[in-house]
Amino acid sequence: xLQILESLAHKxxxxxxxxxxxxxxxxxxxxxxxxxxxxxxxxxPESQLSSAARELLAQEQHFVKTYFGSTYLSQLSDYxxxxxASGIPPSMPELQQSQKxxxxxxxxxxxxxxxxxxTIIGVTGTKGKSTTSALIASVLSRGQSDVRLAGNxxxxxxxxxxxxxxxxxxxxxxxxxxxxxxxxxxxxAVVQNIVSEHGDYxxxxxxxIKAKSKIxxxxxxxxxxxxxxxxxxxxxxxLQSSAQKFSFSFTSxxxxxFVEDEFFVWNHNGKKERIFPCRTMSLLGKFNRYNVxxxxxxxxxxxxxxxxxxxxxxxxxxxxxxxxxxxxxxEIDFYDDSLSTVPEAAIAALETFAGRDIVLLAGGFDRGxxxxxxxxxxxxxxxxxxxxxxTTGERxxxxxxxxxxxxxxxxxxxxxxxxxxxxxxxxxxFAERGDVVxxxxxxxxxxxxxxxTDRGMQxxxxxxxxxxx
Numbered sequence: 001x002l003q004i005l006e007s008l009a010h011k012x013x014x015x016x017x018x019x020x021x022x023x024x025x026x027x028x029x030x031x032x033x034x035x036x037x038x039x040x041x042x043x044x045p046e047s048q049l050s051s052a053a054r055e056l057l058a059q060e061q062h063f064v065k066t067y068f069g070s071t072y073l074s075q076l077s078d079y080x081x082x083x084x085a086s087g088i089p090p091s092m093p094e095l096q097q098s099q100k101x102x103x104x105x106x107x108x109x110x111x112x113x114x115x116x117x118x119t120i121i122g123v124t125g126t127k128g129k130s131t132t133s134a135l136i137a138s139v140l141s142r143g144q145s146d147v148r149l150a151g152n153x154x155x156x157x158x159x160x161x162x163x164x165x166x167x168x169x170x171x172x173x174x175x176x177x178x179x180x181x182x183x184x185x186x187x188x189a190v191v192q193n194i195v196s197e198h199g200d201y202x203x204x205x206x207x208x209i210k211a212k213s214k215i216x217x218x219x220x221x222x223x224x225x226x227x228x229x230x231x232x233x234x235x236x237x238x239l240q241s242s243a244q245k246f247s248f249s250f251t252s253x254x255x256x257x258f259v260e261d262e263f264f265v266w267n268h269n270g271k272k273e274r275i276f277p278c279r280t281m282s283l284l285g286k287f288n289r290y291n292v293x294x295x296x297x298x299x300x301x302x303x304x305x306x307x308x309x310x311x312x313x314x315x316x317x318x319x320x321x322x323x324x325x326x327x328x329x330x331e332i333d334f335y336d337d338s339l340s341t342v343p344e345a346a347i348a349a350l351e352t353f354a355g356r357d358i359v360l361l362a363g364g365f366d367r368g369x370x371x372x373x374x375x376x377x378x379x380x381x382x383x384x385x386x387x388x389x390x391t392t393g394e395r396x397x398x399x400x401x402x403x404x405x406x407x408x409x410x411x412x413x414x415x416x417x418x419x420x421x422x423x424x425x426x427x428x429x430f431a432e433r434g435d436v437v438x439x440x441x442x443x444x445x446x447x448x449x450x451x452x453t454d455r456g457m458q459x460x461x462x463x464x465x466x467x468x469x
Contacts, residue, residue, distance in 0.1 A: 004114045005032055008081060011104075014039035016076075016095075017085025018053050024156035025083045025108045026056065030063075039079055041067040076103075083107060086177035091203065105181065109174070112157035113184040118146075118168030121298065124179065124215045125192025125234070127345045128291045129153075130319050131283070132192060133173040135295040139312045143304035144169055152178065153319075169302075176202065180211040185218040189241065190294045191227040191234040195344050197367070209233065216241035224301070226294050229255050246301075248293035250286075257293045264293065266300050275300075276310035283316065284323050285352035321456035323349055323440075326463050331433040334463045337440040338456030343374040346442035350377055357435045359385045359427045361459075363393025364443030374442055375399035378412065385413040385430035387423050392443040419448070420455070424462040 015022045018040050046068045073094045081104045123133045130153045137149040150160040151173035202208040223243035227234040230249050249255035256267050263274045299309040321338040337349045360383050404411045417423045427437045439459045449455040
């Protein structure tokens with residue numbers, strides 16, 4: 001650890017990207033190098049940075065050199081080490097040019113991997129990463145004294161290192177952005193299903209899969225990989241690993257964890273053991289069983305009792321904007337699933353309410369995703385109305401029309417909207433007592449909203465206003 005930090009002592013260091021991750025990196029480096037001048041660069045003007053970032057810059061004014069706005073990349077060649085925020089594509093030409101000139105490109109998470117004294121449990125997949133990570137941390141906390149949750153779930157990894165020991169268990173949510181720049185793998189890798197996403201960042205689906213695969217690429221025979229055996233890509237990734245393999249499945253009784261007669265079953269060393277009934281889950285939707293099963297596997301491997309595993313899962317509360325109940329207005333239930341940024345997530349949300357009439361609020365930023373299967377599900381479940389955001393709302397409606405025409409079925413009502421208040425107002429026009437109004441966009445939020453959190457909060461606020469009327 002000391003050698004790694006000493007290697008940075010006499011280098012010119014730049015932090016590229018100064019949002020939460022960059023702020024965390026500066027705070028960490030400042031503890032190591034109290035007087036070192038560190039460069040800070042961000043595409044935003046300083047006035048548009050977060051209040052936390054601006055306050056830190058004010059404190060650091062004598063020990064930072066800043067580059068903001070349109071010229072933020074102008075001095076990249078002056079720096080030997082660049083700590084890149086995960087959201088900045090590694091394919092950026094200026095960054096690649098710096099690497100050709102022997103600059104090292106590091107990150108908050110790569111330095112964490114270099115310095116971490118404990119056991120790292122990394123979780124990836126396209127959807128379900130956050131819930132899976134939080135469930136694992138919740139279960140392991142029942143049997144271990146020092147379990148820390150970090151990563152994409154909202155806590156930059158370096159912030160979790162303080163006071164850690166060899167006995168500390170770190171549960172990290174690892175997006176493809178985090179994984180792309182890593183040259184180490186976690187001791188335990190958890191791989192959920194992978195579908196097409198972030199093509200604008202990686203350039204292709206194959207590049208996205210390659211980034212995801214780094215979660216196992218550097219594992220050894222002493223490590224563990226836990227994977228979803230019901231889909232081909234998690235299996236393909238697991239087979240690249242030298243680690244011990246543990247699978248989970250809805251359907252295969254050969255998996256190490258599976259569902260049988262509505263019980264979660266642990267299958268290890270020739271013995272099958274029922275852990276607890278699925279009905280004790282606090283989370284909505286059968287898809288959440290996939291998020292529970294890795295926590296069961298790790299609970300068993302780390303010696304947590306069945307009672308404590310079941311108790312942790314039954315008391316687990318859904319994370320924000322992940323199929324959260326918002327309100328009941330005139331016996332109409334409103335749910336916020338704003339984190340649904342791919343069609344597969346919206347399909348899973350719709351299936352949760354099968355048998356009820358649904359008003360679906362969908363659409364958003366266009367990443368070129370295929371909406372055929374979502375349109376088929378909309379027709380299959382008799383979704384009664386669609387309230388559609390630009391720009392993918394138009395494409396989704398075209399798919400629904402095509403599928404409906406082929407099935408010779410009547411189409412759901414639909415309307416196109418331009419803001420969230422209008423969205424909720426239109427939804428209540430279509431909904432009746434007993435219905436579900438579901439925000440599950442099946443698309444990213446960019447354009448109309450800052451991010452999925454902003455989209456979800458605007459939905460909740462609009463529902464609250466409606467409830468007061």
